[in-house]
Amino acid sequence: MSKKATLQLETLACPTCMQKIEGAIKGVPGVVGESVKVLFNASKAKAEFDPTQTSAQQIADAVQDIGYDVLKVSER
Amino acid sequence: MLEKIKKLVLRHRIQLTAATGALTAAAFVARLGFANEQVAAWLMLAASIAGGLPILVQAIESLRVRVVSIDLLVSIAMLGAIAIQEYEESAVVAFLFLFGAWLEQRTLAKTRSAIKGLTEMAPQTAYRLSADGGLEEVDVDEVDVGDVLEVRTGGKVPVDGVVIGGSGSANEASITGEPLPTAKSEGSQIFAGTILENGTIRLRAQKVGEDTTFGRIIELVEEAQDSKSEAERFIDRFSRYYTPAVLVIAAIVWLATRSVELAVTILVLGCPGALVIGVPVSNVAGIGNGARHGILFKGSDVVTRFSRVDTILFDKTGTLTYGSPQVARAIPYGGDQAEAEALLASVEAESDHPLARAIARRYADGEKYEVTSSEAIRGEGIAAVAGGHRVLVGNARLLERHGVAIDERARADLAELEAEGNSIVLLAVDGRLALAIGIRDRIRDGVAEDLAALRKLGVRNLVLLSGDNQGTVDLVARQLGLTEAHGGLLPEDKAEYVRARQARGETVAFVGDGINDSPSLALADVGIAMGGGTDVAIEASDVVLTGSDFHRIPHALGLARATRRNMVQNIAIALTTVAFLLVSLVASTWMNMAVGMFVHEGSILVVILNAMRLLRYGRRPTPIQKNRRHLTGVNSRRSSPRDSVHSNKANRKEVTK
Numbered sequence: 076m077s078k079k080a081t082l083q084l085e086t087l088a089c090p091t092c093m094q095k096i097e098g099a100i101k102g103v104p105g106v107v108g109e110s111v112k113v114l115f116n117a118s119k120a121k122a123e124f125d126p127t128q129t130s131a132q133q134i135a136d137a138v139q140d141i142g143y144d145v146l147k148v149s150e151r
Numbered sequence: 152m153l154e155k156i157k158k159l160v161l162r163h164r165i166q167l168t169a170a171t172g173a174l175t176a177a178a179f180v181a182r183l184g185f186a187n188e189q190v191a192a193w194l195m196l197a198a199s200i201a202g203g204l205p206i207l208v209q210a211i212e213s214l215r216v217r218v219v220s221i222d223l224l225v226s227i228a229m230l231g232a233i234a235i236q237e238y239e240e241s242a243v244v245a246f247l248f249l250f251g252a253w254l255e256q257r258t259l260a261k262t263r264s265a266i267k268g269l270t271e272m273a274p275q276t277a278y279r280l281s282a283d284g285g286l287e288e289v290d291v292d293e294v295d296v297g298d299v300l301e302v303r304t305g306g307k308v309p310v311d312g313v314v315i316g317g318s319g320s321a322n323e324a325s326i327t328g329e330p331l332p333t334a335k336s337e338g339s340q341i342f343a344g345t346i347l348e349n350g351t352i353r354l355r356a357q358k359v360g361e362d363t364t365f366g367r368i369i370e371l372v373e374e375a376q377d378s379k380s381e382a383e384r385f386i387d388r389f390s391r392y393y394t395p396a397v398l399v400i401a402a403i404v405w406l407a408t409r410s411v412e413l414a415v416t417i418l419v420l421g422c423p424g425a426l427v428i429g430v431p432v433s434n435v436a437g438i439g440n441g442a443r444h445g446i447l448f449k450g451s452d453v454v455t456r457f458s459r460v461d462t463i464l465f466d467k468t469g470t471l472t473y474g475s476p477q478v479a480r481a482i483p484y485g486g487d488q489a490e491a492e493a494l495l496a497s498v499e500a501e502s503d504h505p506l507a508r509a510i511a512r513r514y515a516d517g518e519k520y521e522v523t524s525s526e527a528i529r530g531e532g533i534a535a536v537a538g539g540h541r542v543l544v545g546n547a548r549l550l551e552r553h554g555v556a557i558d559e560r561a562r563a564d565l566a567e568l569e570a571e572g573n574s575i576v577l578l579a580v581d582g583r584l585a586l587a588i589g590i591r592d593r594i595r596d597g598v599a600e601d602l603a604a605l606r607k608l609g610v611r612n613l614v615l616l617s618g619d620n621q622g623t624v625d626l627v628a629r630q631l632g633l634t635e636a637h638g639g640l641l642p643e644d645k646a647e648y649v650r651a652r653q654a655r656g657e658t659v660a661f662v663g664d665g666i667n668d669s670p671s672l673a674l675a676d677v678g679i680a681m682g683g684g685t686d687v688a689i690e691a692s693d694v695v696l697t698g699s700d701f702h703r704i705p706h707a708l709g710l711a712r713a714t715r716r717n718m719v720q721n722i723a724i725a726l727t728t729v730a731f732l733l734v735s736l737v738a739s740t741w742m743n744m745a746v747g748m749f750v751h752e753g754s755i756l757v758v759i760l761n762a763m764r765l766l767r768y769g770r771r772p773t774p775i776q777k778n779r780r781h782l783t784g785v786n787s788r789r790s791s792p793r794d795s796v797h798s799n800k801a802n803r804k805e806v807t808k
Contacts, residue, residue, distance in 0.1 A: 117377065
C-alpha cells in the first residue's frame with residue numbers, strides 16, 4: 076500500500092523552482108515517480124510513496140536540502 | 152561543513168539581499184561622494200559576494216537535479232563580470248536579481264490571495280471528546296473518521312459529519328452559496344468550512360481533511376490554478392530548452408568575439424522572465440476571482456475555451472427554473488377561501504407527495520384543522536375528514552367518483568391551468584368543489600436579465616433544451632427571449648444536439664444540473680454545472696457554480712474573456728521587452744548587464760501587476776445589477792421558501808381580484 080505525502084512549502088516564486096523540487100522528490104528512493112506533483116500557485120508538493128522505503132518526513136528533508144522551506148508535512 | 156554553509160546561506164537570503172543593497176549603496180557613496188575608486192571597488196566586490204552566494208548555491212542545487220535554471224545564467228554572468236573586474240555590474244545584477252525575486256514573491260502572494268481567503272475559512276483545530284469524557288483541542292489533521300467533536304456558537308465546523316447531539320443553525324454559504332442559516336439537530340448532515348451561528352452541537356466525523364466537500368472544492372481550485380493551458384505547456388517546453396540555449400549562444404559569442412562583456416550581457420538579457428510567468432499569473436488571478444464569486448473553473452484551458460463560447464445551451468428544470476414544484480395559482484369556487492386553504496393544507500401536511508409538499512410549504516403559515524381520518528387513494532388523491540368536514544384532495548377523477556360536480560366554468564379554468572403547464576390539485580369540501588390549485592416549477596428570479604447580459608457579451612445563440620413538451624418549452628423561451636427552444640428531449644438527444652452544434656463550428660457551453668445531464672456536460676466545450684458541490688457535478692463539468700446561482704454565468708463569461716485578454720497583454724509585454732533588449736544590445740551603447748537585469752525584473756513586475764487587475768474584476772455592480780437590487784431586494788434570486796411564498800401571494804392576489 077502506498078501512502079500520499081502533502082508538503083506545504085514556502086511561497087514559490089519562480090517556475091524553475093517547480094522543476095527543481097520535482098527533481099528532488101523524484102530522487103528520493105521509494106517515491107512513485109509519476110505521482111509527483113508540484114502545485115506552483117498553492118505552493119504545495121504531493122507525492123505517493125512506499126512507506127517501507129521512505130517517509131513523508133524524508134521527502135520533506137530532500138526538499139529542504141535544495142533550499143525550500145517546508146512549512147507543514149502531512150501523510151495519508 | 153559545506154552543507155551547513157549552504158543551509159545558512161539559503162536561510163538568510165533576505166538578509167543577504169539587504170546586505171547586497173547596503174554595500175552597493177555604500178560603494179556609490181564612496182565613489183560619488185568621496186571619489187574613492189579603490190574603496191568603491193572593494194565594496195562592490197563585497198556586495199557581489201554577498202549577493203552571489205545564494206544565487207550560486209541555488210544554481211548548483213538545481214544542476215544537481217539536472218535543471219539549467221536562471222540562477223545558473225546569472226551566476227556565470229556574475230563570475231564573468233568579476234573576472235574582468237566589472238564589480239559594479241556584478242553587484243547591481245546580484246542585488247536586482249535577489250530584490251526582484253523577493254518583490255515577485257510578495258506580489259505573487261497577492262494574486263493568490265483569493266484562494267487563500269478560501270482556505271483560511273477551514274479551521275485549524277477541533278474540540279474532540281476524549282475517552283474520559285472531557286474535551287481536548289487537537290489539530291484538525293489529527294481528527295479521524297468516527298471521532299466525536301464539539302462545535303460551539305461562532306465556531307467553524309472542522310469536518311463533514313452527522314450531528315449526534317445538541318442543535319443550532321449553521322451558515323453554509325461556503326458550500327452552497329445560500330446566505331440564510333440552516334437549522335441543524337440530531338441526524339442532520341453538517342459540512343466542514345461552515346460556521347455554527349448559534350447553539351452547540353456534537354458531531355461524529357464522517358469525512359476529514361481533503362475528503363470533505365470543502366476540502367475537495369479547495370483541491371479542485373488549487374489544481375485548476377496549476378493546470379497548464381496549451382500556451383503554457385508550449386512555454387514550459389520552450390523554457391526548458393531556452394535556458395541552456397542562451398548558455399550555448401553566450402559561449403559561442405564569447406569564442407567568436409573574445410568579449411567577455413558581451414557574452415555576460417547576453418546571459419542576463421536571455422533570462423526567461425515575463426514570458427514564463429505572464430500567462431500563469433493571469434490564470435491564477437482569474438481563477439482566484441472566480442472562486443471567490445462561487446465559480447469554480449476547472450483549469451486554465453477551461454478559461455480559454457469559455458472565453459470563445461458563442462452558443463449556450465440551457466437545461467430547463469433546475470437550471471432556468473427552481474427545479475421544485477411551487478404553487479403558481481389558486482382559483483376559488485365560492486365558500487370561505489381561507490377555510491378551504493386551511494383544510495387543504497391540513498390534509499396535505501400528512502403526505503410526502505411532491506405536489507402535497509408544495510401545497511404544505513405554500514400554506515404553512517395558515518390555520519390547521521385536526522384530521523380525524525385520512526385515506527390515500529392510489530392515482531387519485533386523498534379522502535379525509537378534517538375539522539368535521541368531508542374533504543377530497545386530488546384529481547378530477549377522484550371528485551367525479553365521489554359525485555362532486557365540476558361545472559363549465561371550472562372545466563375552462565382547468566384547461567387553462569393545464570395549458571400553462573400546471574399540475575392540478577382540486578379540493579372539494581362536503582361534496583362541493585372549493586379550490587383548484589395550479590402547481591408548476593417557476594422560472595428563477597432575474598434569469599431574463601442574466602440572459603440579456605449574456606447577449607450583450609456577444610453570445611449569439613441561447614438555446615433551451617428540455618424533456619418537457621414543446622408547448623411549455625416555447626412558453627418559457629418566449630418569456631425569456633431565447634433564440635431557440637427544443638422540447639421532448641431525452642438526455643442522449645441533448646448530447647446529440649450538442650454534437651450537432653459543434654459540427655457547425657460553434658463553441659458550445661452547456662448549463663445543466665449535473666445529474667441527468669452529465670453526457671451533455673462532458674461533451675460540450677464547456678460544461679457548466681449548477682450544483683451545490685455534488686460529486687457528479689464536480690466530476691462531469693468544467694465549471695461549477697457552487698451556489699447553484701444562475702446569476703454567476705454572465706460574471707463567469709466576462710471574467711473568462713477578461714482573463715484571456717490579460718494573458719494576451721502579458722505575452723505582448725514580455726515579447727516587447729525581449730525585442731527591446733535585443734535591439735538595444737545591438738544598436739545602443741548604454742546597454743549592459745545591469746540595465747538588462749533592471750528591465751528584465753521590471754517587466755516581470757509589470758505582468759504580475761497587470762494580472763492583479765483581474766482580482767478586482769466585477770467588484771463594482773453593473774447598472775443592471777443595481778437596478779435589480781433596487782426593484783426586488785438583495786436576496787431576490789435565492790430560492791428561499793420565503794421568497795417563493797412572497798411571489799405566490801402576489802400571484803394569488805391577481806387571481807382573486
